[in-house]
Amino acid sequence: DIVMTQSPDSLAVSLGERATISCKSSQSILSTSNDKNYLAWYQQKPGQTPKLLIYWASTRESGVPDRFSGSGSGTDFTLTITSLQAEDVAVYYCHQYYSPPYTFGQGTKLEIK
Amino acid sequence: EVQLLESGGGLVQPGGSLRLSCAASGFPFSSFAISWVRQAPGKGLEWVSAISGTGDITHYADSVKGRFTISRDNSKNTLYLQMNSLRAEDTAVYYCAKTDRILDFWGQGTLVTVSS
Numbered sequence: 718d719i720v721m722t723q724s725p726d727s728l729a730v731s732l733g734e735r736a737t738i739s740c741k742s743s744q745s746i747l748s749t750s751n752d753k754n755y756l757a758w759y760q761q762k763p764g765q766t767p768k769l770l771i772y773w774a775s776t777r778e779s780g781v782p783d784r785f786s787g788s789g790s791g792t793d794f795t796l797t798i799t800s801l802q803a804e805d806v807a808v809y810y811c812h813q814y815y816s817p818p819y820t821f822g823q824g825t826k827l828e829i830k
Numbered sequence: 831e832v833q834l835l836e837s838g839g840g841l842v843q844p845g846g847s848l849r850l851s852c853a854a855s856g857f858p859f860s861s862f863a864i865s866w867v868r869q870a871p872g873k874g875l876e877w878v879s880a881i882s883g884t885g886d887i888t889h890y891a892d893s894v895k896g897r898f899t900i901s902r903d904n905s906k907n908t909l910y911l912q913m914n915s916l917r918a919e920d921t922a923v924y925y926c927a928k929t930d931r932i933l934d935f936w937g938q939g940t941l942v943t944v945s946s
Contacts (some may be wrong), residue, residue, distance in 0.1 A: 718892065757932045759875070766939065767867075767875060767926065772932040797831065810875050814931050817889035819865070824874040 719743050720811050723822035729830040736798040738810035738825045744793045748815070755815035758787055758796045761824075762807045770809075771796065803829060832856040834926050839940030846916050852909040852926030860884070860904040863929040866911050868922035869939075876922070879911065880929055894920075898940045915934060917943045 720743040730736040730767040746755045753773035769778045771787035774794055785801045798805055806829060811822040833902040852864065854939040865880040879890045879900040888900050909926055921944045927933035 755871075755931070759933075766936045767934060768935075769934050770935075772934075780935070791886075808874070812877075813931070814873075818891045819877045819880065819889075821875045821877060 718818055719746065719816060719820055721811055721813055721820050723811055725810075725825060726823065727826040727828065729828045730798075730801050731830045732803065732818075733800050734830075735800050736805070736827055738809055738811075740789075740794040740796070740822050742792045742794075742813055746813045746815035747791050754790050754794070756787075756789070756794050757812045757814065758785075759810045759812060760807045761804075761810065765812065774820070778788040780787050786815055793811045798827075801827075801829070832928060834928065834935065835936030836926055836937045836940035839897060839924065841943045842916055842946050844917060844944055847912070847914045847942070848916065848942060850911040850913065850924055850926075850942070852911075854907045854909065854926075854928070855887045857928065858927040863882075864902065864909045865927045865929045865933055866900065867925045867927055867933065867936075868908075869921075869925070870890065870919075870922040879923070880911070908928075913942070916942075918936060918944050920944050 724739045750762040755772040761767040769792045775787045787799050788795050808824045833855045835853045858918045866878040881900045886901050897915045901910045923939040925939045926937045930934040
């Protein structure tokens with residue numbers, strides 16, 4: 718099974734500042750057949766259902782603000798939130814859909830400093 | 831508008847069984863895989879199972895393999911999760927999610943509590 722490890726477990730950032738969350742997979746999730754990384758990011762606000770933010774490691778879902786961006790390839794990935802807003806307080810999860818079982822990271826809790 | 835509505839959750843004793851349902855609308859149901867993801871109280875997301883649009887391909891997490899069975903009835907636009915030999919650690923909110931490789935739309939979830 719592919720293990721997804723996020724860091725840090727929690728993060729406090731000031732409003733308007735940058736937040737960076739790392740996600741590492743135990744094996745490459747880059748497909749050589751289509752050169753795509755099978756990595757998604759989800760946001761779960763308190764009391765809400767998870768929401769898709771980013772897929773293919775760097776493609777923003779429709780309607781997601783452009784302050785959210787994803788990067789990385791192979792085994793190392795990053796979710797960056799530039800200019801943090803109060804409504805970005807949430808738990809963020811990375812998720813690999815390269816091979817079953819399709820595992821999640823343990824989550825990173827983002828708070829306002 | 832895509833809608834996914836889970837049902838069937840509740841309180842069950844350890845060793846017992848429960849069947850969850852997920853009623854879908856707003857998209858061509860048989861054209862998409864559907865997944866189950868669960869979240870224990872105060873914990874993170876755990877992928878549980880997925881089934882292809884035609885129902886002929888299924889996948890399971892190691893933690894539920896041999897105890898849970900995913901199935902679908904495309905004539906009723908409904909997904910199922912038959913859960914047997916339930917354990918306390920299966921206590922969680924169970925979400926169904928429309929799956930186009932990515933889990934692009936989630937239901938609101940149904941709570942399963944395994945306790946004596």
